[in-house]
Amino acid sequence: MLFATSGEFQELFVRAVAGALNFAAPIDAPAVGLDAVSEMLTDQRDRVRTRQAVIMANPELQERDLIKLISMSAALADTLRRHGVTESAASLAAEAGVAVFKVGFERWIAGDEERESSRLMRESLDELKAVTAGR
Template sequence: MGRWEPDARGRLAKAAMELYAEHGFEQTTVAEIAARAGLTERTFFRHFADKREVLFYGMERLRDLLARAVADAPAAATAMDLVGAAFEAAAAMLQENPERVRLRDAIVSANAELRERELIKLAALASAVASALRDRGVPEPGASLAAETGVAVFKVAFARWVSAPGQPDLPGIFRESLAELRGVLA
């Protein structure tokens, strides 16, 4: 592949995921990723700050989706209904490419540094949801509690979905998990 071909970012991401799966995250170099994609290291660094960012570059889109789902929910929705709508939308987005999401999860789970970064990114998602809830008039500490609860329920639902590859319905698993939590709290 020549450097002029389109979708350099996508090619780099695909190459990185393949190499991480084949050799492990730690053993894969940026030079190897760029070579597999038919690009230069310089091109890699135009698209990603480092090789970890290949695994986390969609988080801004996910954060925006969560905030938009809270903002667009019906006016009469409760704080947990807003959180449910937000994380259900996120689940639907992740479900669009289940193989990549499951591979990414395996790569992150196998590396302590990446697991720590994942927790930081999840905290940023909770913060974005809490901010969107406050914008909707949910006072503190309720906004933060609801947002953090949403992240916790999402993590449990995601783990259930990842561990059973035959289950295609991540949004449904999230809804079930949220209903289970509501039942426990009733």
């Protein structure tokens, strides 16, 4: 039950990234996917916070959640490769996209956070770009 929408979530993310590759660089395409999944999360913060608390209290569910993220990264990398992105660049961009999602998501469900998930996801991507640029 906790992972019932995982497939839909991943499909939405991957489909949005694939569409973005027509106009965005591989590192920027996941941002469009992040916007799409953020829209899916809108108005679900309380439910998602409760779900995440259950997951964090159970090592087996934590493992399942990590498997979900690995699957999402693999699907993103495959999509990037199918759009002509090299193997290593596709893997890096996909892993970066999932890392940005994870950090933005954790910030969004924090008890004192009220900003929209899409804003936090974009801020996390901007922070990643700053880190990789040496700023």
